[in-house]
Amino acid sequence: MRQIPHGTxxxxxxxxxxxxxxxxxxxxxxxxxxxxxxxxxxxxAATLIVNSATATLAYAAVTTAGGSVAAGVASGWLTSTxxxxxxxxxxxxxxxxxxxxxxxxFSAFDPNIALANREEKDEDVRRxxxxxxxxxxxxxxxxxxxxxxxxxxVSDPKALGMDAMFPALFIAIIRPQLTTxxxxxxxxxxxxxxxxxxxxxxGGLPFLVAALPALLALRNREDRNS
Amino acid sequence: MLTWGVVAVLAVGVYGQRVLGMALIEPKxxxxxxxxxxxxxxxxxxxxxxxxxxxxxxxxLVIDAxxxxxxxxxxxxxxxxxxxxxxxVAAAVTAGxxxx
Numbered sequence: 642m643r644q645i646p647h648g649t650x651x652x653x654x655x656x657x658x659x660x661x662x663x664x665x666x667x668x669x670x671x672x673x674x675x676x677x678x679x680x681x682x683x684x685x686a687a688t689l690i691v692n693s694a695t696a697t698l699a700y701a702a703v704t705t706a707g708g709s710v711a712a713g714v715a716s717g718w719l720t721s722t723x724x725x726x727x728x729x730x731x732x733x734x735x736x737x738x739x740x741x742x743x744x745x746x747f748s749a750f751d752p753n754i755a756l757a758n759r760e761e762k763d764e765d766v767r768r769x770x771x772x773x774x775x776x777x778x779x780x781x782x783x784x785x786x787x788x789x790x791x792x793x794x795v796s797d798p799k800a801l802g803m804d805a806m807f808p809a810l811f812i813a814i815i816r817p818q819l820t821t822x823x824x825x826x827x828x829x830x831x832x833x834x835x836x837x838x839x840x841x842x843x844g845g846l847p848f849l850v851a852a853l854p855a856l857l858a859l860r861n862r863e864d865r866n867s
Numbered sequence: 868m869l870t871w872g873v874v875a876v877l878a879v880g881v882y883g884q885r886v887l888g889m890a891l892i893e894p895k896x897x898x899x900x901x902x903x904x905x906x907x908x909x910x911x912x913x914x915x916x917x918x919x920x921x922x923x924x925x926x927x928l929v930i931d932a933x934x935x936x937x938x939x940x941x942x943x944x945x946x947x948x949x950x951x952x953x954x955x956v957a958a959a960v961t962a963g964x965x966x967x
Contacts, residue, residue: 658950665958678868687869690878697869700877702925704868714873718880723912728888730908733897739890746889747882751916755909802961805933808920809940809957811913813950818910827907828914835915839923851915855907859900 646768651756655814656776659752662810664780669798670694671788677701681789688785692747692778696721699844719844726852727754734758734766748774755814823857830854936961 643653667688674684674697687697696717703713728749734757735742757770798804819825831851838847897905921937922928940957 655950658954661951662954674869679870683869683871683874686871687874687877690874691881692878693881696877696881697874700869700873710873714876714880717877718884721881722884723916724881725884725888727909727912728885729892730888730905730912732889732892733894733902733905735889735894737894743886743890746885749885749889751909751913755913758906758909800962800965802932802936802958802963802965804920805936805940805957805961806954808917808933808937809944809954810950811917811920812937812941813944813953815910815913815917816944816947824907824910827911831911831914832918835918836922836928839919839926840928843926847919848912848915852908852912855904855911858903858907 646765646772649760649765649769651769651773655756656773658813659773659810660776660780662806663777664784665803666694666806667781667784668788668791669803670698671785672792672798673698673701675789675792677705681792684789685786688782688789693721693724693750695724695845716844719846722845723751723848724749726849727751730754730852730855731758731766731770734763735770736767745770745774748778750774750777751811752814753777755818759818823860827854827857830857932961932964935964 644651645653645656671684671688674687675681679687679701691697699720700713700717703716704710708716728746731749731754732742735745753770753773756773757766760766760769815828819828831854834854835847835851838850842850921933922930924931936957936959939960940953943953943956
């Protein structure tokens with residue numbers, strides 16, 4: 642299998658799969674906004690400027706359910722806190738120059754951070770982060786623009802099972818990381834914490850608490866590579 | 868419905884959080900133990916996202932057709948199937964179950 646960038650562990654097949662998934666999901670996200678009455682160009686702008694479906698979808702969910710604009714915005718901010726946490730997790734391995742990290746922060750998503758994070762060398766972390774950000778953001782923007790333009794041609798994205806694509810992709814990304822007992826314990830704890838808190842805590846807060854099982858990394862230092 | 872104003876306010880909030888995490892943390896000030904913990908944060912958070920996108924909908928636990936599709940995807944991922952196949956099967960099985 643070929644790698645992009647050369648010498649890293651990012652496979653070409655993985656990059657294509659992620660690009661395809663983000664392209665497809667972006668179309669459906671635009672359809673949701675289109676159905677909620679958002680004008681085409683505002684949808685395109687939202688995709689480019691906010692650069693997070695989590696935030697815009699949370700806003701749409703609250704306001705279409707009758708919530709106020711302020712409540713929608715609060716929900717959008719709250720649900721996207723996980724990007725801040727993920728960005729902080731990768732920060733120590735990125736460029737020493739603050740302006741480069743500030744630029745890179747714009748496209749802090751789940752897959753590019755998870756895939757960059759698995760590289761051994763900090764230099765490869767940066768290369769994979771940049772490459773994967775482009776492979777993710779460009780199809781995302783393209784898909785969102787197409788979705789905004791075609792409006793309601795796809796009547797029901799749910800009928801096509803598109804809501805199952807993100808979690809399936811994330812499982813495929815997580816799977817190779819479950820090599821140690823500690824990693825499996827952290828993964829399971831993260832999932833259980835989120836499920837346990839989802840009905841109690843607002844929006845994105847379960848994700849913040851779900852970062853805590855990472856503290857288990859301090860357990861049994863010798864066991865790390867077993 | 869999104870408006871230009873809402874888009875601007877959401878953009879500021881979302882980028883603000885990203886840049887807080889990525890740029891305001893000074894890499895040199897992070898010690899070895901913190902690095903080990905931070906290295907596992909993406910795994911933990913990604914599992915949380917996956918769990919909620921599988922079993923919940925708008926802050927409520929829900930079991931629906933997605934679970935079947937994602938279970939099929941998990942099985943394929945376990946067998947180390949290509950990522951592309953994992954995603955397509957998840958959508959196809961979910962769509963199939965919804966047709967039933």
